[in-house]
Amino acid sequence: MATVKKQPARNKIRNAVKAPRKPARPKLPPKAANAGGAVYADERKLRPTAAIVPPQSVAGRALTLVVAIMSFLACLTIGAVSIVWDAADAWQNDLVREVTIQIRPADGVDMIREIDKAVALTQEFAGVGSVRALSDEETKALLQPWLGEGLDLESLPVPRLIEVSIDDPSALDLNQLRQALERQVSGASLDDHSIWTSRLSAMAGAVVIAGFAIMALVMASMVLSVVFATQAAMAGNKDVVSVLHFVGAEDSFIAREFQRHFLLLGLKGGVTGGAVASLCFVLLDMFTRETAGQASSDQLSALFGTVSVSLPGYLGVVGIVFLVAVLTALTSGLAVKAHLAKAD
Amino acid sequence: MIRFENVGLRYGMGPEILRDLTFQIEPQSFQFLTGPSGAGKTSLIRLLFMSLRPTRGLIRVFDRDLSVISKQELPELRRKIGVVFQDFRLLDHLTTYENVALPLRVLGKEESDYRADVIELLKWVGLGDRMHVLPPVLSGGEKQRAAIARALITRPDMLLADEPTGNVDPPLARRLLRLFIELNKLGTSVVIATHDIALLEQVDARRMVLADGRLSIFD
Numbered sequence: 075m076a077t078v079k080k081q082p083a084r085n086k087i088r089n090a091v092k093a094p095r096k097p098a099r100p101k102l103p104p105k106a107a108n109a110g111g112a113v114y115a116d117e118r119k120l121r122p123t124a125a126i127v128p129p130q131s132v133a134g135r136a137l138t139l140v141v142a143i144m145s146f147l148a149c150l151t152i153g154a155v156s157i158v159w160d161a162a163d164a165w166q167n168d169l170v171r172e173v174t175i176q177i178r179p180a181d182g183v184d185m186i187r188e189i190d191k192a193v194a195l196t197q198e199f200a201g202v203g204s205v206r207a208l209s210d211e212e213t214k215a216l217l218q219p220w221l222g223e224g225l226d227l228e229s230l231p232v233p234r235l236i237e238v239s240i241d242d243p244s245a246l247d248l249n250q251l252r253q254a255l256e257r258q259v260s261g262a263s264l265d266d267h268s269i270w271t272s273r274l275s276a277m278a279g280a281v282v283i284a285g286f287a288i289m290a291l292v293m294a295s296m297v298l299s300v301v302f303a304t305q306a307a308m309a310g311n312k313d314v315v316s317v318l319h320f321v322g323a324e325d326s327f328i329a330r331e332f333q334r335h336f337l338l339l340g341l342k343g344g345v346t347g348g349a350v351a352s353l354c355f356v357l358l359d360m361f362t363r364e365t366a367g368q369a370s371s372d373q374l375s376a377l378f379g380t381v382s383v384s385l386p387g388y389l390g391v392v393g394i395v396f397l398v399a400v401l402t403a404l405t406s407g408l409a410v411k412a413h414l415a416k417a418d
Numbered sequence: 419m420i421r422f423e424n425v426g427l428r429y430g431m432g433p434e435i436l437r438d439l440t441f442q443i444e445p446q447s448f449q450f451l452t453g454p455s456g457a458g459k460t461s462l463i464r465l466l467f468m469s470l471r472p473t474r475g476l477i478r479v480f481d482r483d484l485s486v487i488s489k490q491e492l493p494e495l496r497r498k499i500g501v502v503f504q505d506f507r508l509l510d511h512l513t514t515y516e517n518v519a520l521p522l523r524v525l526g527k528e529e530s531d532y533r534a535d536v537i538e539l540l541k542w543v544g545l546g547d548r549m550h551v552l553p554p555v556l557s558g559g560e561k562q563r564a565a566i567a568r569a570l571i572t573r574p575d576m577l578l579a580d581e582p583t584g585n586v587d588p589p590l591a592r593r594l595l596r597l598f599i600e601l602n603k604l605g606t607s608v609v610i611a612t613h614d615i616a617l618l619e620q621v622d623a624r625r626m627v628l629a630d631g632r633l634s635i636f637d
Contacts, residue, residue, distance in 0.1 A: 126512070126520070128511040320507075322525075
């Protein structure tokens, strides 16, 4: 144990003159001397504890903007996927709920009788709603663009159509109906639009897959930006990291300190991007409603119905905001840990 | 507490700057580490603090062989050692109070639990009225005392101080020295690296002298 040496008298006098007027022998405060909860006047002046990693040292606005743009693009993709999905669903529903029976004319066959027979037969099937043969006028109207007016249906071998609307597609056995018609009604065939529906669902599926692929790419670029930004933040906070190490901080503690900033940054960027995207969806909806009736808008409506993002689309936007924040925080945490492991 | 056996250290492919160091730091001991500038005092302090690994020899820290201590175990051991660096290493964006409280935050303690202790310690080192100030505003001596307070706040088993009086005038140096002695009396082992002869003369303590990479010990 150390002891202070006795100093010569002259030294003592010199030191006494130079020494500041402070307590000569400071006593180390007993451990937890104030555990009783005594309130100091100084305590009232204490500011809320500052973050260990200074927020301004973590790439701020530029990265927030990058995250906001990425989240905006991801939300737009989700919106587009939602519109296409809804439209494809609507097309498919309409097509599935309607089939057409075609009766081709043949020598010695009474068309009217065959039509009546087909109508009666179809009506017997479960799940069938209304069955209606197209009238002569309707058939003439259908052919009028090609064959002109004043068409005599009796003189031409024109196939006739029966429109069948289906109430419950799951109850109707289309194959059985097709076989019954072909067996009992001469020249009858059933068109159930199955080729169209399969093509539509394939197209919608492709659009959805493409949408998710674009979203994955956008997210991957965001993750890479966050990795670079984290590495820059680590390099900029080298001193902080070294001080944290020598006061005994574990890598996970250091990672959490960085992660906290990136989570906040991700939330800010994600919410901004999501909010702007949602605003775009609302504006698009309003625009298509206002321009309804104009040629260009009608073309769009014919394809997609009302061009508006449905509730799942908006839920997707919320999901993207959440995903962006979590991804940003997780990525930065992992990047810090990887950096610390490499630095050792 | 800490034992070195034939420890050698070289940086990269350079010459060996510390050679055959064999010594022991006993619990509750007080020693000076001295030697000319560039003799390797800071490197030895870094070895003692486990921020460097020796190129040869054996180091036992708190009865553990350093060569088998994993990276994950280092923080736990480092918490038992307080370090005062020559350049203070205070974080400029944190107030004096926050800097001193940093080791307790790292331990996951609640601010309300340690507030009184930190304020008490700051008063003890004479920084009671400077606790709300950021380090760039502090004088050299005040920074030094803040760095010492940060090293002491967790009541470590050992205190390593690298030139702790290098930036202060003689009266303050003596005051800081008394502070270390007081701490030593309370049970902490103290190692002070210094080339300040005046400081050495004031205390009758063990001296470890580094010269040409070799260590001589004068008990």
